[in-house]
Amino acid sequence: MDWTDPTTLGYPVVFGGVLLGSIVPVVPTGAVVGAAAAIAVTTGRLSLVLVLLLSVAGALIGDLVTFALARAGGAAARRWLARGQSQDRLDTVRGRFATRGGLLVVVGRLLPAGRIPVLLAAGALDYPWRRLVPAALLACVLWAAAYAVLGVVSGGLFDSPVVATLVATGLVFAVAGLSALVSRLRADARKARA
Numbered sequence: 001m002d003w004t005d006p007t008t009l010g011y012p013v014v015f016g017g018v019l020l021g022s023i024v025p026v027v028p029t030g031a032v033v034g035a036a037a038a039i040a041v042t043t044g045r046l047s048l049v050l051v052l053l054l055s056v057a058g059a060l061i062g063d064l065v066t067f068a069l070a071r072a073g074g075a076a077a078r079r080w081l082a083r084g085q086s087q088d089r090l091d092t093v094r095g096r097f098a099t100r101g102g103l104l105v106v107v108g109r110l111l112p113a114g115r116i117p118v119l120l121a122a123g124a125l126d127y128p129w130r131r132l133v134p135a136a137l138l139a140c141v142l143w144a145a146a147y148a149v150l151g152v153v154s155g156g157l158f159d160s161p162v163v164a165t166l167v168a169t170g171l172v173f174a175v176a177g178l179s180a181l182v183s184r185l186r187a188d189a190r191k192a193r194a
Helices: 006-023 029-043 048-072 074-082 087-110 115-124 129-157 161-193
Strands: none
Touching: 006 029, 006 048, 029 048, 029 129, 048 115, 048 129, 087 115, 087 129
């Protein structure tokens, strides 16, 4: 294994960056995936399929660890979730997980800053593993594909891997910012109606 070869270093960075960012949100995981996809398209030094597989694996493992930590928190996690919430509100959330938990997990993964609260709530509410794992897998596949598309688009537009990586990263941040803005506007509109 030649550690000076960008391919050798690239795959561990993709997997490790996505895994770390999925557990502790300090790494912009979408940017990691988009940049790796842009490099794969512009240089051919990375396999786009392997970038996707490693991204999905890192994201899934990170999500399962986050969920497991919330479940292991037991009563403490439930108290954290319940702080400032009425029993009716908690019952509503529990009911939503009972009927649409899989959808909540998928949407939570795709929305900026939605994944961790959803996984913590699912864990604290004892959402079953047998329902979480397939939903989390689907969510991670859709998430990785979406960010890889941004990288592929930027890589297809620019021949330079540096420019393609910068554009992919910018696109990821723009999409995340736009999604956050839309979510905020929708939440404000719901509050105004209530």
